[in-house]
Amino acid sequence: MKKKLVVLSGAGISAESGIKTFRDYNGLWENHRIEDVASPEGFARNPKLVLDFYNARRQQLKEVEPNTAHKLLAELEEYFDVHIITQNVDDLHERSGSSKIIHLHGELTKAKSVNENSKIVDYTDDIQVGDLHPDGSQLRPHIVWFGEMVPEMDNAIEIASQADLFLIIGTSMQVYPAASVIRYVPEHCEVFVIDPNLDNPNSFTKNENYIKSSATEGMNHLKEILIKKYQ
Template identity: 70%
Template sequence: MKKKLVVLSGAGISAESGVKTFRDSDGLWENHRIEDVASPEGFARNPQMVLDFYNARRKQLNEVLPNDAHKILAELEKDFDVEIITQNVDDLHERAGSSKVVHLHGELKKARPVNSDSKVIPWEGDLNLGDLNFEGIQLRPHIVWFGEMVPEMNKAIAITEKADIFLVIGTSMQVYPAAGLIHYIPEDCEVFVIDPNLENSYTKDSHCFKMTASEGMKKLSEILQKERG
Protein backbone atom coordinates (compact mmCIF):
# COMPACT_ATOMS: atom_id res chain seq x y z
CA MET A 1 0.00 0.00 0.00
CA LYS A 2 1.38 3.38 -1.01
CA LYS A 3 2.20 5.96 1.66
CA LYS A 4 0.04 9.10 1.52
CA LEU A 5 2.03 12.22 0.63
CA VAL A 6 -0.02 15.35 1.28
CA VAL A 7 1.32 18.60 -0.18
CA LEU A 8 0.37 22.15 0.81
CA SER A 9 1.61 24.39 -2.00
CA GLY A 10 1.64 28.15 -2.35
CA ALA A 11 2.75 30.96 -4.63
CA GLY A 12 6.45 30.05 -4.40
CA ILE A 13 6.05 26.92 -6.49
CA SER A 14 4.36 28.81 -9.33
CA ALA A 15 6.64 31.85 -9.15
CA GLU A 16 9.39 29.75 -10.78
CA SER A 17 7.11 29.34 -13.80
CA GLY A 18 6.68 33.11 -14.05
CA VAL A 19 3.29 33.41 -12.37
CA LYS A 20 3.18 36.81 -10.65
CA THR A 21 2.32 36.88 -6.95
CA PHE A 22 0.81 39.69 -4.91
CA ARG A 23 2.98 39.32 -1.83
CA ASP A 24 5.54 41.85 -2.97
CA SER A 25 7.03 44.40 -0.61
CA ASP A 26 4.64 47.12 -1.80
CA GLY A 27 1.57 44.98 -1.08
CA LEU A 28 0.27 45.52 -4.60
CA TRP A 29 -0.80 42.90 -7.11
CA GLU A 30 0.01 44.04 -10.63
CA ASN A 31 -0.25 47.66 -9.44
CA HIS A 32 -3.66 47.09 -7.85
CA ARG A 33 -4.52 47.27 -4.17
CA ILE A 34 -5.50 43.79 -3.00
CA GLU A 35 -8.79 45.02 -1.52
CA ASP A 36 -9.78 46.45 -4.93
CA VAL A 37 -9.35 43.23 -6.90
CA ALA A 38 -9.62 40.42 -4.34
CA SER A 39 -12.62 41.27 -2.18
CA PRO A 40 -16.40 41.20 -2.59
CA GLU A 41 -16.43 44.94 -1.82
CA GLY A 42 -14.00 45.64 -4.65
CA PHE A 43 -16.15 43.65 -7.05
CA ALA A 44 -19.27 45.53 -5.93
CA ARG A 45 -17.55 48.89 -6.48
CA ASN A 46 -16.06 48.19 -9.89
CA PRO A 47 -16.95 44.78 -11.29
CA GLN A 48 -15.54 45.32 -14.78
CA MET A 49 -12.14 46.36 -13.39
CA VAL A 50 -12.04 43.18 -11.30
CA LEU A 51 -13.08 41.05 -14.28
CA ASP A 52 -10.39 42.72 -16.42
CA PHE A 53 -7.81 42.00 -13.74
CA TYR A 54 -8.57 38.28 -13.72
CA ASN A 55 -8.82 38.23 -17.52
CA ALA A 56 -5.20 39.42 -17.56
CA ARG A 57 -4.20 36.77 -14.99
CA ARG A 58 -5.92 34.08 -17.07
CA LYS A 59 -4.15 35.25 -20.22
CA GLN A 60 -0.79 35.22 -18.44
CA LEU A 61 -1.45 31.71 -17.12
CA ASN A 62 -1.78 30.46 -20.70
CA GLU A 63 1.73 31.79 -21.41
CA VAL A 64 3.56 29.85 -18.66
CA LEU A 65 4.39 26.17 -18.16
CA PRO A 66 4.75 23.85 -15.16
CA ASN A 67 8.28 23.75 -13.74
CA ASP A 68 10.36 20.88 -12.38
CA ALA A 69 8.75 21.10 -8.93
CA HIS A 70 5.29 20.57 -10.41
CA LYS A 71 6.58 17.73 -12.60
CA ILE A 72 8.38 15.89 -9.77
CA LEU A 73 5.25 16.01 -7.62
CA ALA A 74 3.31 14.44 -10.50
CA GLU A 75 5.97 11.76 -10.99
CA LEU A 76 5.84 10.81 -7.30
CA GLU A 77 2.33 9.44 -7.91
CA LYS A 78 4.02 6.31 -9.25
CA ASP A 79 5.25 5.45 -5.76
CA PHE A 80 3.06 7.48 -3.38
CA ASP A 81 -0.59 8.36 -2.93
CA VAL A 82 -0.10 12.08 -3.60
CA GLU A 83 -2.80 14.59 -2.77
CA ILE A 84 -2.09 18.27 -3.32
CA ILE A 85 -3.81 21.05 -1.42
CA THR A 86 -2.90 24.31 -3.13
CA GLN A 87 -3.48 27.95 -2.34
CA ASN A 88 -2.73 28.72 -5.99
CA VAL A 89 -5.46 29.51 -8.49
CA ASP A 90 -3.45 28.35 -11.51
CA ASP A 91 -3.69 24.92 -13.13
CA LEU A 92 0.04 24.13 -13.24
CA HIS A 93 -0.21 21.10 -10.93
CA GLU A 94 -2.83 19.58 -13.21
CA ARG A 95 -0.91 20.43 -16.38
CA ALA A 96 2.17 18.72 -14.91
CA GLY A 97 0.12 15.54 -14.46
CA SER A 98 -1.01 15.58 -10.82
CA SER A 99 -4.35 13.81 -10.58
CA LYS A 100 -5.60 14.82 -7.12
CA VAL A 101 -5.56 18.58 -6.51
CA VAL A 102 -7.73 20.60 -4.12
CA HIS A 103 -7.78 24.35 -4.77
CA LEU A 104 -8.45 26.19 -1.52
CA HIS A 105 -8.65 29.64 -3.11
CA GLY A 106 -10.47 28.79 -6.32
CA GLU A 107 -9.35 28.45 -9.93
CA LEU A 108 -8.63 31.04 -12.60
CA LYS A 109 -10.00 28.85 -15.37
CA LYS A 110 -13.42 28.49 -13.76
CA ALA A 111 -16.36 30.82 -13.20
CA ARG A 112 -19.44 30.78 -11.01
CA PRO A 113 -22.63 32.82 -10.57
CA VAL A 114 -22.38 35.86 -8.30
CA ASN A 115 -25.04 34.43 -5.98
CA SER A 116 -23.42 31.03 -5.31
CA ASP A 117 -20.08 29.41 -4.52
CA SER A 118 -21.21 26.24 -6.27
CA LYS A 119 -22.53 25.75 -9.84
CA VAL A 120 -18.94 26.20 -11.00
CA ILE A 121 -18.23 25.97 -14.75
CA PRO A 122 -15.01 25.83 -16.82
CA TRP A 123 -13.96 29.20 -18.30
CA GLU A 124 -10.99 29.68 -20.60
CA GLY A 125 -11.37 33.10 -22.23
CA ASP A 126 -12.23 36.59 -21.00
CA LEU A 127 -15.09 37.02 -18.53
CA ASN A 128 -17.09 40.24 -18.81
CA LEU A 129 -20.21 41.96 -17.55
CA GLY A 130 -23.11 40.41 -19.42
CA ASP A 131 -21.65 36.89 -19.33
CA LEU A 132 -24.40 34.87 -17.66
CA ASN A 133 -24.91 31.28 -16.62
CA PHE A 134 -27.80 29.12 -17.85
CA GLU A 135 -30.07 30.69 -15.22
CA GLY A 136 -29.33 34.22 -16.44
CA ILE A 137 -27.11 35.10 -13.46
CA GLN A 138 -23.97 37.21 -13.94
CA LEU A 139 -20.77 35.16 -13.69
CA ARG A 140 -17.71 36.04 -11.60
CA PRO A 141 -14.27 34.46 -11.29
CA HIS A 142 -14.23 31.26 -9.22
CA ILE A 143 -11.78 32.84 -6.77
CA VAL A 144 -12.08 32.86 -2.99
CA TRP A 145 -11.65 36.54 -2.15
CA PHE A 146 -10.59 37.94 1.21
CA GLY A 147 -13.45 37.76 3.67
CA GLU A 148 -15.16 34.85 1.88
CA MET A 149 -15.61 31.30 3.12
CA VAL A 150 -13.18 28.63 1.90
CA PRO A 151 -15.54 25.90 0.65
CA GLU A 152 -12.83 23.23 0.26
CA MET A 153 -11.37 23.66 3.75
CA ASN A 154 -13.12 20.68 5.36
CA LYS A 155 -12.00 18.44 2.50
CA ALA A 156 -8.43 19.69 2.96
CA ILE A 157 -8.55 18.95 6.69
CA ALA A 158 -9.80 15.40 6.05
CA ILE A 159 -6.93 14.80 3.58
CA THR A 160 -4.33 16.24 5.99
CA GLU A 161 -5.50 13.99 8.82
CA LYS A 162 -4.59 10.91 6.75
CA ALA A 163 -1.06 12.02 5.81
CA ASP A 164 1.96 9.74 6.27
CA ILE A 165 4.21 12.48 4.84
CA PHE A 166 3.29 16.17 4.75
CA LEU A 167 5.09 18.72 2.58
CA VAL A 168 4.84 22.51 2.84
CA ILE A 169 6.21 24.08 -0.35
CA GLY A 170 6.32 27.67 -1.54
CA THR A 171 3.97 29.13 1.04
CA SER A 172 4.70 31.70 3.74
CA MET A 173 2.10 30.07 6.02
CA GLN A 174 0.69 33.53 6.65
CA VAL A 175 -2.75 33.04 5.09
CA TYR A 176 -5.51 31.45 7.13
CA PRO A 177 -7.34 29.14 7.22
CA ALA A 178 -4.83 27.33 4.95
CA ALA A 179 -1.97 27.78 7.43
CA GLY A 180 -4.11 26.11 10.10
CA LEU A 181 -3.80 22.76 8.30
CA ILE A 182 -0.51 22.28 10.13
CA HIS A 183 -2.57 21.56 13.28
CA TYR A 184 -4.29 18.57 11.63
CA ILE A 185 -1.13 16.65 10.72
CA PRO A 186 -0.98 13.26 12.48
CA GLU A 187 1.61 12.97 15.24
CA ASP A 188 3.57 10.20 13.52
CA CYS A 189 3.64 12.03 10.17
CA GLU A 190 6.96 13.08 8.62
CA VAL A 191 6.91 16.81 7.81
CA PHE A 192 9.09 18.51 5.18
CA VAL A 193 9.34 22.21 4.31
CA ILE A 194 10.70 23.70 1.07
CA ASP A 195 10.98 27.49 0.95
CA PRO A 196 14.04 29.74 0.50
CA ASN A 197 12.61 32.38 2.85
CA LEU A 198 10.71 30.43 5.49
CA GLU A 199 11.79 30.44 9.10
CA ASN A 200 11.22 26.80 10.00
CA SER A 201 9.07 26.16 13.03
CA TYR A 202 7.21 23.10 11.76
CA THR A 203 9.74 20.30 11.66
CA LYS A 204 13.31 19.27 12.41
CA ASP A 205 15.96 21.26 10.57
CA SER A 206 17.07 18.25 8.53
CA HIS A 207 13.61 18.24 6.92
CA CYS A 208 13.66 21.96 6.07
CA PHE A 209 15.17 22.91 2.71
CA LYS A 210 15.86 26.62 2.25
CA MET A 211 15.97 26.49 -1.52
CA THR A 212 13.75 27.04 -4.54
CA ALA A 213 10.79 24.75 -5.13
CA SER A 214 12.49 22.86 -7.98
CA GLU A 215 15.79 22.41 -6.11
CA GLY A 216 13.95 21.31 -2.99
CA MET A 217 11.75 18.83 -4.84
CA LYS A 218 14.78 17.19 -6.47
CA LYS A 219 16.35 16.72 -3.04
CA LEU A 220 13.12 15.55 -1.38
CA SER A 221 12.37 13.09 -4.18
CA GLU A 222 15.78 11.45 -3.64
CA ILE A 223 15.15 11.20 0.12
CA LEU A 224 11.68 9.70 -0.31
CA GLN A 225 12.87 7.17 -2.87
CA LYS A 226 15.71 6.08 -0.55
CA GLU A 227 13.25 5.67 2.33
CA ARG A 228 11.06 3.53 0.09
CA GLY A 229 14.02 1.41 -0.97
Protein backbone atom coordinates in the same frame (compact mmCIF):
# COMPACT_ATOMS: atom_id res chain seq x y z
CA MET B 1 -0.07 0.14 0.18
CA LYS B 2 1.48 3.45 -0.81
CA LYS B 3 2.18 5.99 1.91
CA LYS B 4 -0.01 9.09 1.70
CA LEU B 5 2.04 12.17 0.83
CA VAL B 6 0.09 15.39 1.32
CA VAL B 7 1.52 18.58 -0.18
CA LEU B 8 0.59 22.14 0.79
CA SER B 9 1.79 24.38 -2.05
CA GLY B 10 1.81 28.15 -2.42
CA ALA B 11 2.84 30.92 -4.77
CA GLY B 12 6.54 30.12 -4.53
CA ILE B 13 6.20 26.97 -6.62
CA SER B 14 4.45 28.81 -9.47
CA ALA B 15 6.79 31.80 -9.32
CA GLU B 16 9.45 29.71 -11.08
CA SER B 17 7.05 29.37 -14.03
CA GLY B 18 6.78 33.15 -14.28
CA ILE B 19 3.58 33.72 -12.29
CA LYS B 20 4.00 36.56 -9.85
CA THR B 21 3.46 35.82 -6.20
CA PHE B 22 0.15 36.96 -4.80
CA ARG B 23 1.36 40.02 -2.93
CA ASP B 24 4.37 42.11 -3.88
CA TYR B 25 6.68 43.71 -1.30
CA ASN B 26 4.58 46.89 -1.42
CA GLY B 27 1.36 45.06 -0.57
CA LEU B 28 -0.03 45.41 -4.09
CA TRP B 29 -1.01 42.69 -6.54
CA GLU B 30 -0.07 43.63 -10.11
CA ASN B 31 -0.20 47.31 -9.03
CA HIS B 32 -3.69 47.03 -7.56
CA ARG B 33 -4.79 47.25 -3.96
CA ILE B 34 -5.79 43.78 -2.80
CA GLU B 35 -9.17 44.98 -1.55
CA ASP B 36 -9.99 46.45 -4.97
CA VAL B 37 -9.48 43.22 -6.95
CA ALA B 38 -9.85 40.42 -4.40
CA SER B 39 -12.92 41.21 -2.31
CA PRO B 40 -16.70 41.09 -2.79
CA GLU B 41 -16.79 44.80 -1.98
CA GLY B 42 -14.29 45.58 -4.72
CA PHE B 43 -16.35 43.60 -7.22
CA ALA B 44 -19.52 45.42 -6.18
CA ARG B 45 -17.79 48.81 -6.60
CA ASN B 46 -16.15 48.15 -9.93
CA PRO B 47 -16.95 44.78 -11.54
CA LYS B 48 -15.21 45.71 -14.81
CA LEU B 49 -11.91 46.39 -13.04
CA VAL B 50 -12.09 43.06 -11.24
CA LEU B 51 -13.09 41.09 -14.34
CA ASP B 52 -10.34 42.74 -16.40
CA PHE B 53 -7.82 41.95 -13.68
CA TYR B 54 -8.64 38.22 -13.70
CA ASN B 55 -8.90 38.17 -17.49
CA ALA B 56 -5.28 39.31 -17.55
CA ARG B 57 -4.30 36.61 -15.03
CA ARG B 58 -6.12 34.00 -17.15
CA GLN B 59 -4.32 35.12 -20.31
CA GLN B 60 -0.97 35.04 -18.51
CA LEU B 61 -1.68 31.47 -17.43
CA LYS B 62 -1.88 30.44 -21.10
CA GLU B 63 1.65 31.74 -21.64
CA VAL B 64 3.42 29.79 -18.88
CA GLU B 65 4.22 26.12 -18.34
CA PRO B 66 4.63 23.87 -15.31
CA ASN B 67 8.17 23.88 -13.99
CA THR B 68 10.34 21.02 -12.78
CA ALA B 69 8.99 21.23 -9.22
CA HIS B 70 5.43 20.68 -10.47
CA LYS B 71 6.58 17.77 -12.63
CA LEU B 72 8.54 16.10 -9.83
CA LEU B 73 5.47 16.19 -7.58
CA ALA B 74 3.51 14.48 -10.35
CA GLU B 75 6.24 11.86 -10.77
CA LEU B 76 6.03 11.00 -7.07
CA GLU B 77 2.58 9.49 -7.72
CA GLU B 78 4.46 6.42 -8.96
CA TYR B 79 5.73 5.86 -5.42
CA PHE B 80 3.23 7.56 -3.10
CA ASP B 81 -0.46 8.36 -2.80
CA VAL B 82 0.04 12.07 -3.47
CA HIS B 83 -2.62 14.65 -2.59
CA ILE B 84 -1.92 18.31 -3.31
CA ILE B 85 -3.61 21.08 -1.33
CA THR B 86 -2.75 24.29 -3.12
CA GLN B 87 -3.33 27.95 -2.37
CA ASN B 88 -2.63 28.71 -6.03
CA VAL B 89 -5.41 29.47 -8.51
CA ASP B 90 -3.41 28.38 -11.57
CA ASP B 91 -3.69 24.94 -13.21
CA LEU B 92 0.02 24.13 -13.31
CA HIS B 93 -0.31 21.14 -10.96
CA GLU B 94 -2.97 19.68 -13.26
CA ARG B 95 -0.95 20.35 -16.40
CA SER B 96 2.12 18.69 -14.89
CA GLY B 97 0.17 15.46 -14.38
CA SER B 98 -0.85 15.51 -10.71
CA SER B 99 -4.22 13.84 -10.29
CA LYS B 100 -5.49 14.67 -6.77
CA ILE B 101 -5.64 18.41 -6.20
CA ILE B 102 -7.63 20.60 -3.85
CA HIS B 103 -7.69 24.31 -4.73
CA LEU B 104 -8.34 26.22 -1.52
CA HIS B 105 -8.60 29.63 -3.16
CA GLY B 106 -10.43 28.73 -6.36
CA GLU B 107 -9.33 28.29 -9.97
CA LEU B 108 -8.64 30.77 -12.75
CA THR B 109 -9.92 28.30 -15.35
CA LYS B 110 -13.39 28.19 -13.82
CA ALA B 111 -16.23 30.65 -13.27
CA LYS B 112 -19.41 30.84 -11.26
CA SER B 113 -22.47 32.98 -10.83
CA VAL B 114 -22.74 35.82 -8.37
CA ASN B 115 -25.47 33.59 -6.98
CA GLU B 116 -23.38 31.59 -4.50
CA ASN B 117 -25.41 28.41 -4.87
CA SER B 118 -24.86 28.11 -8.62
CA LYS B 119 -22.85 25.43 -10.37
CA ILE B 120 -19.17 26.10 -11.07
CA VAL B 121 -18.37 25.96 -14.79
CA ASP B 122 -15.16 25.53 -16.79
CA TYR B 123 -14.22 28.88 -18.32
CA THR B 124 -10.98 29.82 -20.04
CA ASP B 125 -12.16 32.88 -22.01
CA ASP B 126 -12.42 36.46 -20.81
CA ILE B 127 -15.39 37.31 -18.62
CA GLN B 128 -17.11 40.61 -19.38
CA VAL B 129 -19.82 42.58 -17.60
CA GLY B 130 -23.04 41.14 -19.03
CA ASP B 131 -21.72 37.60 -19.48
CA LEU B 132 -24.22 35.35 -17.76
CA HIS B 133 -24.10 32.01 -15.99
CA PRO B 134 -26.72 29.46 -17.15
CA ASP B 135 -28.75 30.49 -14.09
CA GLY B 136 -29.13 33.97 -15.61
CA SER B 137 -26.85 35.82 -13.19
CA GLN B 138 -23.59 37.68 -13.88
CA LEU B 139 -20.52 35.45 -14.16
CA ARG B 140 -17.59 36.05 -11.83
CA PRO B 141 -14.22 34.31 -11.42
CA HIS B 142 -14.20 31.15 -9.33
CA ILE B 143 -11.84 32.76 -6.84
CA VAL B 144 -12.16 32.84 -3.06
CA TRP B 145 -11.89 36.51 -2.19
CA PHE B 146 -11.02 38.04 1.16
CA GLY B 147 -14.00 37.83 3.47
CA GLU B 148 -15.44 34.76 1.74
CA MET B 149 -15.65 31.22 3.06
CA VAL B 150 -13.09 28.63 1.89
CA PRO B 151 -15.38 25.82 0.68
CA GLU B 152 -12.62 23.21 0.27
CA MET B 153 -11.17 23.72 3.75
CA ASP B 154 -12.97 20.74 5.30
CA ASN B 155 -11.75 18.47 2.50
CA ALA B 156 -8.20 19.73 2.99
CA ILE B 157 -8.34 19.07 6.73
CA GLU B 158 -9.64 15.55 6.17
CA ILE B 159 -6.83 14.75 3.72
CA ALA B 160 -4.18 16.28 6.01
CA SER B 161 -5.42 14.21 8.93
CA GLN B 162 -4.63 11.03 6.97
CA ALA B 163 -1.08 11.99 5.94
CA ASP B 164 1.93 9.76 6.49
CA LEU B 165 4.19 12.43 4.98
CA PHE B 166 3.49 16.15 4.67
CA LEU B 167 5.32 18.65 2.47
CA ILE B 168 5.15 22.45 2.70
CA ILE B 169 6.46 24.05 -0.51
CA GLY B 170 6.44 27.64 -1.75
CA THR B 171 4.29 29.12 1.00
CA SER B 172 5.17 31.49 3.83
CA MET B 173 2.51 29.86 6.05
CA GLN B 174 1.09 33.32 6.74
CA VAL B 175 -2.23 33.01 4.89
CA TYR B 176 -5.11 31.64 6.94
CA PRO B 177 -7.06 29.45 7.09
CA ALA B 178 -4.82 27.62 4.59
CA ALA B 179 -1.79 27.63 6.91
CA SER B 180 -3.83 25.98 9.68
CA VAL B 181 -3.93 22.71 7.71
CA ILE B 182 -0.60 21.77 9.34
CA ARG B 183 -2.37 21.55 12.70
CA TYR B 184 -4.34 18.51 11.56
CA VAL B 185 -1.53 16.19 10.48
CA PRO B 186 -1.17 13.08 12.69
CA GLU B 187 1.59 12.87 15.29
CA HIS B 188 3.35 10.10 13.38
CA CYS B 189 3.44 12.18 10.16
CA GLU B 190 6.89 13.30 9.03
CA VAL B 191 6.87 16.93 7.81
CA PHE B 192 9.21 18.40 5.19
CA VAL B 193 9.60 22.07 4.24
CA ILE B 194 11.01 23.51 1.00
CA ASP B 195 11.35 27.29 1.05
CA PRO B 196 14.27 29.70 0.61
CA ASN B 197 12.91 32.25 3.08
CA LEU B 198 10.63 30.58 5.61
CA ASP B 199 11.32 31.75 9.17
CA ASN B 200 11.28 29.44 12.17
CA PRO B 201 11.14 26.10 10.36
CA ASN B 202 11.42 24.39 13.75
CA SER B 203 7.80 25.26 14.38
CA PHE B 204 6.87 22.87 11.57
CA THR B 205 9.54 20.19 11.42
CA LYS B 206 13.00 18.99 12.40
CA ASN B 207 15.99 20.90 11.06
CA GLU B 208 17.07 18.00 8.86
CA ASN B 209 13.68 18.08 7.10
CA TYR B 210 13.98 21.76 6.23
CA ILE B 211 15.34 22.34 2.71
CA LYS B 212 16.23 26.01 2.33
CA SER B 213 16.15 26.35 -1.45
CA SER B 214 13.98 27.11 -4.44
CA ALA B 215 11.05 24.82 -5.21
CA THR B 216 12.80 23.10 -8.14
CA GLU B 217 16.13 22.61 -6.38
CA GLY B 218 14.37 21.44 -3.25
CA MET B 219 12.16 18.96 -5.09
CA ASN B 220 15.14 17.44 -6.89
CA HIS B 221 16.72 16.81 -3.49
CA LEU B 222 13.55 15.72 -1.69
CA LYS B 223 12.46 13.22 -4.33
CA GLU B 224 15.68 11.28 -3.83
CA ILE B 225 15.28 11.37 -0.04
CA LEU B 226 11.68 10.17 -0.09
CA ILE B 227 12.26 7.31 -2.52
CA LYS B 228 15.39 6.14 -0.72
CA LYS B 229 13.82 6.34 2.73
CA TYR B 230 10.30 5.07 2.10
CA GLN B 231 10.55 2.69 -0.88
